[in-house]
Amino acid sequence: MTLGPTVLDVSISYGLPRSGIPAANSFRRWVAAALDGRIREADLAIRLVDAREGKSFNRHYRxxxxxxxxxxxxxxxxxxxxxxxxxxxxxxxxxxxxxxxxQGKPLNAHYAHLTVHGVLHLLGWDHEDEREAECMEQLEREILATLGIADPYLEES
Incomplete structure (x- = not known):
């Protein structure tokens, strides 16, 4: 049984100038790919921040x-x-x-990867041990492949 299309409400907010940052529609597409076949309806927010705000969040919450x-x-x-x-x-x-x-990666591909990675965390995936990490990385590879994005875990030679 398949779930059908996911109904999404993705809010994007910016704590810095948008120059060099992918369009909001790109983030919505990456979220949709991560959720496809996993849940029917989702409401989430993505906040893009500068280093100061990012450090503040990481210090406060982690x-x-x-x-x-x-x-x-x-x-x-x-x-x-x-x-x-x-x-x-x-x-x-x-x-x-x-x-x-x-890492020599296209900027949009890295944003896509981190968006997918973050959404999987929201769904309960984690990488606290080696087995969990391998499963999560494989799922990320599969999702990114549907978007035409190369394996983010390939080592550059």
């Missing part, structure tokens, strides 16, 4: 004093409340740009 590429905040709904609220993603644009350059 106790780490640096900006990281993506943070996922799954919705915590009271028991019995049935809403399509999936949660929030915070993506730090300068970190994404630096990583893409360091």
């Amino acid at each position: 106790g780490k004093d640096y900006a990281t590429n993506v943070l996922s905040f799954p919705a915590e709904l009271p028991e019995g409340v049935k809403l399509p609220l999936l949660g929030d993603l915070v993506i730090c644009a300068p970190v994404v740009a630096r990583e893409a350059a360091e």
